[in-house]
Structure formats: structure tokens, C-alpha cells
Amino acid sequence: MSGYSKKDIIKMVEEEDIAFIRLQFCDAFGTAKNIAITPGQLEAALSGKISFITSGVEGFSHNADDELYLRPDTSTFEIYPWRPQTGRVARMFCMVEDADKKSCATDPRHILKSVCDKAAKMGIRFEITPELEFFLLTCDDNGLPVAATAESAGYLDVAPSDWGENVRRDIILNLEKMNFNVISSHHESAPAQHEIDFEGSDPCTTSDMIQTFKMAVKTIARKHGCYATFMPKPREGYDGSGLHLHIRAFDEKGNNIFAGQNDDLSPAALSFITGLCHHMNAISLVSNPLVNSYKRLISGYEAPTGLSWTQTGSNHTSMIRIPKRKGIETSIELRNPDATCNPYLAIALCLAAGLEGIEKSYSPCPSAEVARSMNLPIEDLPQTLGQSIEAFKADPFARDIMGKELADIFITAKENEWKKFRSCVTQWEMKEYLGKY
Incomplete structure (x- = not known):
């Protein structure tokens, strides 16, 4: 957190030759929105006087x-390094x-801050470190992405097999100019699939960083003639892309409350995990919000399918x-979300x-x-968007955290999406059934 004052912002805008300042927020489904202003309107903006008409923004x-x-x-003031250096562009x-x-009760950022405020009253401070995966695809003559790729690189492969190495390099250099501490990057297991990991922060800052990361990846990919997609499962027969969340929790003295004795998990960690398992069926509608999200969560593709936790x-x-690092580094890695979610809402629900x-x-x-040693059944995560919708409606927890208005907006939109998908006749059905019946 930079802690800039209004005076600092005005001075930086003048000294850095900023021509436009983007005032950024997001809708209910995590789509980035903004209003761009010139320096002449900065005083008004910093006083909260810039408004927007709500009718065209989902969730309001x-x-x-x-x-x-x-x-x-x-x-959150940062300058976009990929924009022109004369008449530069910044955002907050x-x-x-x-x-x-x-x-506003339906503002996703406000909802996350409310959960963090509750945690603070309980003497708990969270840190979230994300892992985001994405595909770099080629485009057709119309500039639209093509799912097929001629690349054949696999996990941790290097150039020339890895065709996206230079794109990743450019993405990282731009992110570091925006004060990201990039931990590592590599080619993932599927052809044209990549991962860039960066150091997280408090939940709200990490959510902001996820939004910035997705924008940077897509923008830099375009500059290289590629299309970056965070779609969970763009290619049949290969692993999909997820958004893993590493969660750490600290007390007011800076002690990791998930760390137990002798490298075991603490009672607080075990209760936290149980709370997640108890409500994840409902949370899945937000953490895995697309029909396509559930094409990733199937067995055989290194993706979670069970409502369970493991130390293996x-x-x-x-x-x-549970990663092997213990003590102050003890964390809980949540593996089922994907990057099409609204990070503010998904993280808010998981922490709550x-x-x-x-x-x-x-x-x-x-x-x-x-569970396996005792022959106990392990419940499946929701296998379709339809199952997640029903779980969300059946569990009052998510509605309590999101508020009735936003929860109803979410349910209505996702029911419409599920209905459209169910009415769609896929190529798989045509291939399997048309000539058989």
C-alpha cells in the first residue's frame, strides 16, 4: 500500500506527464469498468464527485x-507502462x-473489505498469494482467437518448443514496472498454456492485482499478435486453467494462526478448512461461474473434483x-477457483x-x-453450473455475505446462462447421435 495523499497524486500526475487517469471498478461478474478523466478533473475525482449511470453496469x-x-x-495509483510515454495513462x-x-452494498470491493473488517475484529489478518494460468493463442484474419495451436510444449519446457517465452518476458517486465514482485513463470502442461506467479498481499490488494494482471496479460499478448485467454477449458483433452489461492492468516502479533506444533496444522486451520468445505458447493457459483468452468473440474486433468483436503x-x-512449507509460511492452497471469477466476491466468500x-x-x-483409509465417501464438487446454482440457492450463507440484491442478480444471470447452454446442440451431440438414431 503506497499511502499516497491527494497532494501526492496531483503532484505525480503533473510530474509524470499523465494525460488520462482511469477510475477503475468492476461489475458483479468481475468485468473491469472505468471512467477516464483528464488532470483537470482530478480534484473532483479525488473528492468522489465523478459519477456513472448504473443502468449499463451489471450488479447495480x-x-x-x-x-x-x-x-x-x-x-492504488499506478501508471500503465504499456501506454505511450508522452501523455501517459494512470489508474486508481x-x-x-x-x-x-x-x-454501495453491491460493490464487490466493499463486500470484500467488509469481510476483512470482520476478520480484523476477530484479530485476524489475511494474506492471499494467487497462481493464475492462461493460454496464449493465435488469432484468425479477423483478430479472433483460435483454440487450436501448433505448439506442442509441455510442463516447464523452454524455447524453441515454448513459443510464448518472449510474451511472458514482456508481461513480467511490464508488471514489475507496476510494482509486482514476480516470483516465477513457466510453460504449463498443456500446449500454449502458461503460468506467472507473483507475490500477493492483503485480500483487497491481491484482488486488485488479479484484475491488473489479467489486463496486462491480455494487452501485452495483443502487442505480440497473440490472444490471451483465462477461459478455464479452451481445449478438449488437455488440462484447464485455474486460479489457485494460497491463504495465510496472522494474529495481531504477526503469528501465523494456521501453524500448529510439530509441523501440524493448528485447530484454527482445521476449522477454517472445514468452513470452506461446508460452504464450497454454494461458493462454486462465484468461484467457478461459467458453464465452461466445470469442463475443467473433472478427473484425469490434475484438477480438483472432491470436496476434500490433502497434505499429499x-x-x-x-x-x-497443504503446501510443505511450515511455521510462518504455513498456508492453505485452495485449488478449485478459476480466473473467470470476480476475485473480490470469490475471495470474500472463501474467507467468510x-x-x-x-x-x-x-x-x-x-x-x-x-477418509480413504477409513473407507469414508468423499463428496464431489459441483459438476455443472446447474448444480452450483441449486447449491447457492439452498445455502443462505452466500446470500448473507453478498446481500440479497447482488445474490439475486447473480442467480438470475447464471440461470439464464445455464438455460441457454442446455438449449444449445453441441458438435459432440451431432457427432454421437445424428447418424445413430
């Missing part, structure tokens, strides 16, 4: 005359407020994995579920290893 009022206001978070993430300067790194079917487990001292659910 659809009344044509309704207005909401953007309150910039000055700590914003909170959404009403005319009375009260936080080779067990790829479990939703939660874990907090509920801690607050109510949930009895630990058995690990996958224990």
Missing part, C-alpha cells in the same frame, strides 16, 4: 436515472458510493492442498466461510488420506 441499479459515485483509493481502483457517500502434494483431486469455521469452532473434517 438498472434504473436509467440512477447514479453512483467513484471514490478513488489513492494507494475505486470504491462505489451513493450520493450520501455511503458504500501428488493428490490432485482434492479441493485444498473459513472465518465461520473458526468462529464456530467447527470439528475438523477428515483429510482425503484419512
Whole structure:
């Protein structure tokens, strides 16, 4: 967090030759939105006086005359390094407020901050480190992405097999100019699939970084004549792309509350995991929000399929994995979300579920290893968007965290998406059935 004051922002805009400042926020489904202003409107923007009409933004009022206001978070001021160096472009993430300067109840960033405020009252501070995977695809003559690729590189392969090495390099250099601490990058297991890992921060800052990361990846890929997609499963027969979240929790003295004795997990960690398992069926509608999300969550492709946790790194079917680093580094890796989610809402729901487990001292659910040794059944994660919709509607937890208005918007949109998909006749059906029946 930079802690810039209004005076600092105004001075930087002048000294850095900033011609446009983007006031960024997102809709209910994580789609980035912004209003661009010139330096002449910066004073008004910093006072929360820049508004937008809500009717065209999902998750806010659809009344044509309704207005909401953007309150910039000055700590998020950054300059886009890929934009022209003369007449530069900067951005700030914003909170959404009403005319009375009260936080908008359906603003995803506000919802996440509310969960973090609750955690703070419980004496808990979270840190989130994400892992995002994506595909770099070629484009056709119309500039549209083509799912097929001639590349054949696999896990950790290098150039010339890895065709995206230079694109990744350019992405990383641009991210570092925006104060990302990039940990590593590599080619993933599927052809044309890549991963870039960066150091996270508090939940809200990490969510901002995920939004920035996706924009940077897509923008830099375009400059190289590629198309970057975070679609969970763009290619049949290969691994899909996920958004793994490494969650750490600390008390007010900086102690990792997930770390137990003798390298075991603490009771708080086990209760947190149980809270996640208890509510993940409902959360899946937000963490895995597309029809395509569930094409990734199937066995045989190193993706989680079971509502379980494991301390064995080779067990790829479990939703939660416990990395081997212990002590202050002890973390819980949540493996089922994908990067098409709204990160603010997905992280808010996951943290809230874990907090509920801690607050109510949930009895630990058995690990996958224990469950198998005792011949206990392991429940499947939702296998379709339709199952997630029903789970979301059946569990009041998600509605309580998101609020009734936003939850209803989410359900309506996803029911429409599921209905459209169910009415679609796929090429697989035509191939399997047309000449047989």
C-alpha cells in the first residue's frame, strides 16, 4: 500500500506527464469498468464527485436515472507502462458510493473489505498469494482467437518448443514496472498454456492485482499478435486453467494462526478448512461461474473434483492442498477457483466461510488420506453450473455475505446462462447421435 495523499497524486500526475487517469471498478461478474478523466478533473475525482449511470453496469441499479459515485483509493495509483510515454495513462481502483457517500452494498470491493473488517475484529489478518494460468493463442484474419495451436510444449519446457517465452518476458517486465514482485513463470502442461506467479498481499490488494494482471496479460499478448485467454477449458483433452489461492492468516502479533506444533496444522486451520468445505458447493457459483468452468473440474486433468483436503502434494483431486512449507509460511492452497471469477466476491466468500469455521469452532473434517483409509465417501464438487446454482440457492450463507440484491442478480444471470447452454446442440451431440438414431 503506497499511502499516497491527494497532494501526492496531483503532484505525480503533473510530474509524470499523465494525460488520462482511469477510475477503475468492476461489475458483479468481475468485468473491469472505468471512467477516464483528464488532470483537470482530478480534484473532483479525488473528492468522489465523478459519477456513472448504473443502468449499463451489471450488479447495480438498472434504473436509467440512477447514479453512483467513484471514490478513488489513492494507494492504488499506478501508471500503465504499456501506454505511450508522452501523455501517459494512470489508474486508481475505486470504491462505489451513493450520493450520501455511503458504500454501495453491491460493490464487490466493499463486500470484500467488509469481510476483512470482520476478520480484523476477530484479530485476524489475511494474506492471499494467487497462481493464475492462461493460454496464449493465435488469432484468425479477423483478430479472433483460435483454440487450436501448433505448439506442442509441455510442463516447464523452454524455447524453441515454448513459443510464448518472449510474451511472458514482456508481461513480467511490464508488471514489475507496476510494482509486482514476480516470483516465477513457466510453460504449463498443456500446449500454449502458461503460468506467472507473483507475490500477493492483503485480500483487497491481491484482488486488485488479479484484475491488473489479467489486463496486462491480455494487452501485452495483443502487442505480440497473440490472444490471451483465462477461459478455464479452451481445449478438449488437455488440462484447464485455474486460479489457485494460497491463504495465510496472522494474529495481531504477526503469528501465523494456521501453524500448529510439530509441523501440524493448528485447530484454527482445521476449522477454517472445514468452513470452506461446508460452504464450497454454494461458493462454486462465484468461484467457478461459467458453464465452461466445470469442463475443467473433472478427473484425469490434475484438477480438483472432491470436496476434500490433502497434505499429499501428488493428490490432485482434492479441493485444498497443504503446501510443505511450515511455521510462518504455513498456508492453505485452495485449488478449485478459476480466473473467470470476480476475485473480490470469490475471495470474500472463501474467507467468510473459513472465518465461520473458526468462529464456530467447527470439528475438523477428515483429510482425503484419512477418509480413504477409513473407507469414508468423499463428496464431489459441483459438476455443472446447474448444480452450483441449486447449491447457492439452498445455502443462505452466500446470500448473507453478498446481500440479497447482488445474490439475486447473480442467480438470475447464471440461470439464464445455464438455460441457454442446455438449449444449445453441441458438435459432440451431432457427432454421437445424428447418424445413430
